Amino acid sequence: MLSSTIPAPPRLPYRVTPLTEELAAALCEWRYEPPYTFYQWLSWADMQAQEREFGDPTIRRGQYAAVLDADDTFIGFAQFFPLAGVTRLGLGLRPDLCGRGVGLGFVQAIVQEAIRRAPDNEIDLEVHTWNERAIAVYERAGFVVSDRYELPLASGVQSILCMVYYNRLS
Incomplete structure (x- = not known):
């Protein structure tokens, strides 16, 4: 006898879910090798005390998400920062x-989530010009350089590229 059940669709490699307090705390423990140490967060206690970024529950719920793999392992995060007509992405992969x-x-999973959240928005991101590894991934994902500028940061003036997701260009 033939079974009439329809098989479940295959699990996608990555899915975007809410960034819970537990995952946010874990994110603060990630440590990158030089020169990527710039991307490390403060301790979870400091993030909460200062209500900084995802340490503020309202900002965490509205802008941040976790990325999980097919085994539900926390592999990265995304920020969907709303600007007028633009969703600016911030993202980080586990070191x-x-x-x-x-x-x-x-990156593709994050872009799809950005489109789902705001289908009419342009999607962009900022990346340090020295981060060639990230730039190469963003280009493969469909981003193109739209601008280059100097950005004053606590660590000094940094050279930044703005990259726009080409499918969202008008």
Whole structure:
């Protein structure tokens, strides 16, 4: 006898979910190798005390998300920062996964979520010009350089590229 059940669709490699307090605390423990140490967060206690970024529950719920793999393992985060007609992405991959070939699917999952959240918005991101590894992944994901500028940061003036997702260009 033939079964009439329809098989479940295959699990996608990455999915975007809310960034819970537990995952936010774990994110603060991630440590990157130089020169990527710039991307490390303060301790979870400091993030909460200062209500900084995802340490503020309202900002965390409205702008931040976790990215999980097919085994529901926390592999990265995304920020969907709303600007007028633009969704600016901030994203970070767990340090032990950087340079291991998971970046493209990770970025694609985040882009799809940005489109779902605001389908009419342009999508862009900022990246340091020295971060060639990230730039290469963003280009493979469909981003193009739209601008280059100097940005004053606490660590000094940094050279930044603004990259726009080409499918969202008008």
